[in-house]
Amino acid sequence: xxxxxMLIFFSILIAGGFLIAFFISVKNGQYEDLNxxxxxxxxxxxxxxxx
Amino acid sequence: xxxxxxxxxxxxxxxxxxxxxxxxxxNKTFCCEGxxxxxxxxxxxxxxxxxxxxxxxxxxxxxxxxxxxxxxxxLDDTDVHERLLDFRSDTMxxxxxxxxxxxxxxxxxxxxxxxxxxxxxxxxxVDFTRKEVSVEYSPSDTSIRAIVELLTLIGYEPxxxxxxxxxxxxxxxxSLYLKLGLAGFAxxxxxxxxxxxxxxxxxxxxxxYSLIFRILNIALATPVLLYSASxxxxxAYRAIINKSMSLDVPLALGIITLYLRSLADIITNQSPGxxxxxxxxxxxxxxxxxxxxxxxxxxxxxxxYTSYLPLSVQTIQNGTEQSRSVTSLSTGDIIxxxxxxxxxxxxxxxxxxxxxxxxxxxxxxxxVEIVKNAKIYAGGRIIGNSVQLMVQKEVSRxxxxxxxxxEIFHKEKYRAFQNISSRFGTWFTFTxxxxxxxxxxxxxxxxQVASSVFTAVLIIACPCALTLAAPFALNxxxxxxxxxxxxxxxxxxxxxxxxxxxxxxxxxxxxxxTHNADVKFYEGSLNGDEEKLIxxxxxxxxxxxxxxxxxxxxxxxxxxxxxxxEIIGEGIYARFNDIIIRFGTYDFVQNTSTRTSTIQNExxxxxxxxxxxxxxxxxxxxxxxxRSGIEKTLQFLDNxxxxxxxxxxxxxxxxxxxxxxxxxxxxxxxxxxxKMNYIQELSQKHNVMxxxxxxxxAAALKASxxxxxVTENTAAFTPACDAILSANHIDTLPxxxxxxxxxxKTIVIAFIIxxxxxxxxxxxxxxxxxxxxxxxxxxxxxxxxIVAFVVWTLTYSAKKRGFR
Numbered sequence: 001x002x003x004x005x006m007l008i009f010f011s012i013l014i015a016g017g018f019l020i021a022f023f024i025s026v027k028n029g030q031y032e033d034l035n036x037x038x039x040x041x042x043x044x045x046x047x048x049x050x051x
Numbered sequence: 052x053x054x055x056x057x058x059x060x061x062x063x064x065x066x067x068x069x070x071x072x073x074x075x076x077x078n079k080t081f082c083c084e085g086x087x088x089x090x091x092x093x094x095x096x097x098x099x100x101x102x103x104x105x106x107x108x109x110x111x112x113x114x115x116x117x118x119x120x121x122x123x124x125x126l127d128d129t130d131v132h133e134r135l136l137d138f139r140s141d142t143m144x145x146x147x148x149x150x151x152x153x154x155x156x157x158x159x160x161x162x163x164x165x166x167x168x169x170x171x172x173x174x175x176x177v178d179f180t181r182k183e184v185s186v187e188y189s190p191s192d193t194s195i196r197a198i199v200e201l202l203t204l205i206g207y208e209p210x211x212x213x214x215x216x217x218x219x220x221x222x223x224x225x226s227l228y229l230k231l232g233l234a235g236f237a238x239x240x241x242x243x244x245x246x247x248x249x250x251x252x253x254x255x256x257x258x259x260y261s262l263i264f265r266i267l268n269i270a271l272a273t274p275v276l277l278y279s280a281s282x283x284x285x286x287a288y289r290a291i292i293n294k295s296m297s298l299d300v301p302l303a304l305g306i307i308t309l310y311l312r313s314l315a316d317i318i319t320n321q322s323p324g325x326x327x328x329x330x331x332x333x334x335x336x337x338x339x340x341x342x343x344x345x346x347x348x349x350x351x352x353x354x355x356y357t358s359y360l361p362l363s364v365q366t367i368q369n370g371t372e373q374s375r376s377v378t379s380l381s382t383g384d385i386i387x388x389x390x391x392x393x394x395x396x397x398x399x400x401x402x403x404x405x406x407x408x409x410x411x412x413x414x415x416x417x418x419v420e421i422v423k424n425a426k427i428y429a430g431g432r433i434i435g436n437s438v439q440l441m442v443q444k445e446v447s448r449x450x451x452x453x454x455x456x457x458e459i460f461h462k463e464k465y466r467a468f469q470n471i472s473s474r475f476g477t478w479f480t481f482t483x484x485x486x487x488x489x490x491x492x493x494x495x496x497x498x499q500v501a502s503s504v505f506t507a508v509l510i511i512a513c514p515c516a517l518t519l520a521a522p523f524a525l526n527x528x529x530x531x532x533x534x535x536x537x538x539x540x541x542x543x544x545x546x547x548x549x550x551x552x553x554x555x556x557x558x559x560x561x562x563x564x565t566h567n568a569d570v571k572f573y574e575g576s577l578n579g580d581e582e583k584l585i586x587x588x589x590x591x592x593x594x595x596x597x598x599x600x601x602x603x604x605x606x607x608x609x610x611x612x613x614x615x616x617e618i619i620g621e622g623i624y625a626r627f628n629d630i631i632i633r634f635g636t637y638d639f640v641q642n643t644s645t646r647t648s649t650i651q652n653e654x655x656x657x658x659x660x661x662x663x664x665x666x667x668x669x670x671x672x673x674x675x676x677x678r679s680g681i682e683k684t685l686q687f688l689d690n691x692x693x694x695x696x697x698x699x700x701x702x703x704x705x706x707x708x709x710x711x712x713x714x715x716x717x718x719x720x721x722x723x724x725x726k727m728n729y730i731q732e733l734s735q736k737h738n739v740m741x742x743x744x745x746x747x748x749a750a751a752l753k754a755s756x757x758x759x760x761v762t763e764n765t766a767a768f769t770p771a772c773d774a775i776l777s778a779n780h781i782d783t784l785p786x787x788x789x790x791x792x793x794x795x796k797t798i799v800i801a802f803i804i805x806x807x808x809x810x811x812x813x814x815x816x817x818x819x820x821x822x823x824x825x826x827x828x829x830x831x832x833x834x835x836x837i838v839a840f841v842v843w844t845l846t847y848s849a850k851k852r853g854f855r
Contacts, residue, residue: 004260008267012240019236026228036179039156040163 125363126196148209305513343522398440511812520801531849536777548791574669680782
């Protein structure tokens with residue numbers, strides 16, 4: 001049964017990691033302009049270097 | 052012809068080179084000239100960026116005429132820098148520009164590659180929705196002026212106005228997301244840790260685990276209390292200080308009781324506590340808050356005159372042109388305004404003649420012709436030839452800008468919702484406290500039961516469902532209305548709309564349409580071929596009258612003239628083989644026969660004369676017509692509301708309107724101030740909805756309960772207002788108001804249902820049966836079912852009303 005302690009510990013650790021990741025993404029402003037990044041996906045990185 | 056003659060040689064907006072006749076000929080119907088059209092074709096095929104990033108084109112653009120360069124000399128001014136810069140340091144400055152031309156993915160592509168063209172630019176990031184680009188550059192390598200010139204060069208001239216046109220960022224606050232994230236995290240985990248408690252505790256888990264779970268729950272719930280719910284403490288505190296009980300007070304009371312009771316229960320080992328309900332409640336409330344903050348980023352509801360005026364203007368001093376900041380203009384200065392530029396201050400025309408488009412001011416798109424010594428008001432846009440003006444009043448003292456000094460612009464609007472919420476909140480808080488006290492007293496000898504009943508009542512009566520119902524309902528209503536092209540400033544406007552009992556129309560522009568102008572041909576006749584040719588040539592002109600004629604004749608065929616000249620302010624000349632057609636002013640048409648016109652030039656009517664091969668054929672009379680469906684709408688509204696007409700125009704069209712609105716007060720030749728005073732007086736007794744369009748209505752829009760700006764194009768300039776309505780949906784107005792009322796009714800029903808839930812919960816509470824399990828089930832179910840109810844009802848009814 002003691003394995004439960006470990007599992008709880010890890011589950012909190014992992015969930016906490018996601019929470020931190022979420023906080024970082026918010027602080028980076030990823031939740032602000034929700035439209036433009038979706039358009040950037042369509043842009044090729046270097047469309048004109050093919051000679 | 053004189054030297055004013057403009058041979059129709061189009062310079063390409065993107066590559067700067069003179070376009071070949073073919074490109075111009077085939078694509079004249081597009082708003083922007085030259086390769087803009089080629090570009091749109093490429094765009095359709097997904098080849099847009101290929102064209103755009105053609106380095107040859109950009110190189111050829113380096114040779115811009117000197118005067119264009121001078122235009123931006125004011126950007127070297129340090130005062131201007133202060134205004135424009137978002138952020139500054141020794142190594143990096145950041146500046147944001149509003150660029151109206153941003154409209155597709157390749158704009159984005161090109162604008163984010165600015166650092167390849169100018170090495171001084173570190174990074175440029177586009178916000179597509181707001182049509183803004185934020186440029187980070189190193190101040191030692193480049194300057195704002197160089198960046199603006201570069202942007203102009205590649206066809207993206209930023210609009211730099213007195214307030215820099217940059218709206219303060221009203222993104223949802225980052226902290227709300229953080230609070231929501233934390234609450235969600237805690238809720239999920241606490242729910243899992245609480246789950247075993249709800250089953251048979253002894254057989255499933257040993258007491259030591261149960262203790263660990265409870266400690267973890269406290270550890271997770273405490274940050275939620277301190278951080279996620281902090282707004283509620285602040286609001287409740289403020290409400291108590293101001294002695295106005297909003298719903299925030301019972302809410303805060305419920306949250307804190309829930310937490311403290313759980314804490315006490317866990318410490319005394321009575322029950323596993325309500326921590327899951329507690330964090331779930333905060334989580335749901337925060338979602339409601341997020342939903343309430345919805346706004347339309349692409350639209351601006353806060354524009355005032357400073358958003359229209361350019362930051363600088365070309366002045367002429369001792370024969371040389373200089374660029375100066377508009378705020379420094381003083382009486383007697385001579386300014387030079389070019390095609391499509393805006394007059395910053397009330398001035399007098401020094402050039403022989405010019406055309407002004409007052410559409411920002413009045414909403415009327417047809418340009419007005421003015422002659423030497425005529426007065427031009429600030430806000431007018433010069434069309435055609437550039438003109439020289441003498442400033443007569445400083446910017447801040449101009450006719451239009453003076454309006455903004457009125458106190459009406461510094462007052463917060465009364466909001467119906469806050470009123471309802473606070474009245475209901477007071478009633479609710481006291482009822483809950485009374486019930487809790489009575490129930491506790493009833494159990495009194497037993498202190499333990501009494502205190503548990505008291506707290507249980509406060510917990511269960513927490514108006515969570517109630518608080519969620521309104522934001523979700525209003526948000527849904529707002530979203531649905533936007534599908535039918537009515538964009539509200541915020542969710543509160545829905546309820547204000549529901550309260551409307553009087554509607555005031557500004558006639559010009561709002562009721563009339565410039566798109567389907569009434570064009571009639573008088574005097575002589577034209578045969579089919581001539582009509583085709585006239586249509587073909589009028590398509591080539593950007594003049595609104597020519598556009599109206601082209602639209603009426605609407606010939607699909609595209610005939611290219613062998614010769615085409617547009618003399619601004621006079622007319623158009625075109626030759627097709629051996630047929631020469633002229634149209635425009637009477638003098639320009641140059642017929643030899645005497646004029647036989649019987650119709651006087653009326654106020655709302657413009658005349659275009661036509662001659663074919665020198666022979667006078669007659670004239671087109673162009674009149675603004677009422678928007679389609681407006682008569683029916685007016686009659687319908689007239690039965691239910693007090694309708695008023697306030698117009699800056701002459702009373703001529705009043706006769707027509709009188710047929711539809713026999714009992715409505717109508718006022719004509721109103722100044723912006725008179726309009727505002729009228730509305731102010733009316734709003735003493737009524738909830739007024741003002742429908743206007745131009746800047747001249749801005750004060751009236753602000754004075755009304757709900758100010759709706761009507762616009763042909765939602766991307767265009769609109770004055771400060773509460774809502775923006777697309778002009779071709781103005782006939783849906785009664786439906787919008789009715790829907791707003793329906794929304795209000797739905798909220799009331801949702802309130803009743805949630806009170807029912809509360810009563811049910813109270814029964815558990817006063818009979819001391821409120822276990823953590825009951826709370827954990829009842830709370831989310833009541834909240835979610837109410838949210839589902841309002842969202843579904845409003846979505847369904849919006850579909851039924853045809854909002855899509």
